[in-house]
Amino acid sequence: KAGVTQTPRYLIKTRGQQVTLSCSPISGHRSVSWYQQTPGQGLQFLFEYFSETQRNKGNFPGRFSGRQFSNSRSEMNVSTLELGDSALYLCASSPLPGVSNQPQHFGDGTRLSIL
Amino acid sequence: AQKVTQAQTEISVVEKEDVTLDCVYETRDTTYYLFWYKQPPSGELVFLIRRNSFDEQNEISGRYSWNFQKSTSSFNFTITASQVVDSAVYFCALSSSGSARQLTFGSGTQLTVLP
Secondary structure (H helix, E strand, C coil): CCCCEEECCEEEECCCCCEEEEEECCCCCCEEEEEEEECCCEEEEEEEEECCEEEEECCCCCCEEEEECCCCCEEEEECCCCHHHCEEEEEEEECCCCCCCCCCEECCCEEEEEC | CCEEECCCCEEEEECCCCEEECCEEECCCCCEEEEEEEECCCCCCEEEEEEECCCCCCEEECCEEEEEEHHHCEEEEEECCCCHHHCEEEEEEEEECCEEEEEEECCCEEEEEEC
8 A cells, every 4th residue: 555645755946936746645545644754843743634624724924825635635735935945844644634533644744945 | 821841851771671651631621541652754733542531540552651640640651671763752631521632742851762
């Protein structure tokens, strides 16, 4: 069974640009969550999607947005990139929301560098 | 607000030694879930274990064991007879039933197992 797939693995952008990251969940998983990992702030929750709707949102500015498609694939977008957005962005999937005991399975992440 | 504290930033042990990674959590919820994840250098977070707040039974899985104590709000992780392949960053995480897939992570413990 294929795991969570994130593309691209690496990305280099400059300040002011925008970026879109993609996440394909494990087959059959319908919930997708996004996390940002930085050396200073650690792992922080960005948002969660289920049935093409954002269900939960972390404490990030509006420049961070996402969406989910009918096949459960998800994208996250960051506009007007800042140096502080350099991070590893991790996507996680789980079968269904509302079933708290099901663990999330993470992808390898997209490492975004802002120059 | 929820909080997870992993006081040990880095631990080094020699192969075959036992090592315990500490995790202390804070939450006001009566129903919550605790997790341990392993992050090898590749970046992917690998799920190790999940515990719900009503199950204080300790668990053993091969060389891994977990000790959950609600009285001290701790969920410690022990690796017995450590191996070089255990070298990674280990994260403890917490979620509540109200926001099941919004994980609050600790800052992680970098474990280095020396040959």
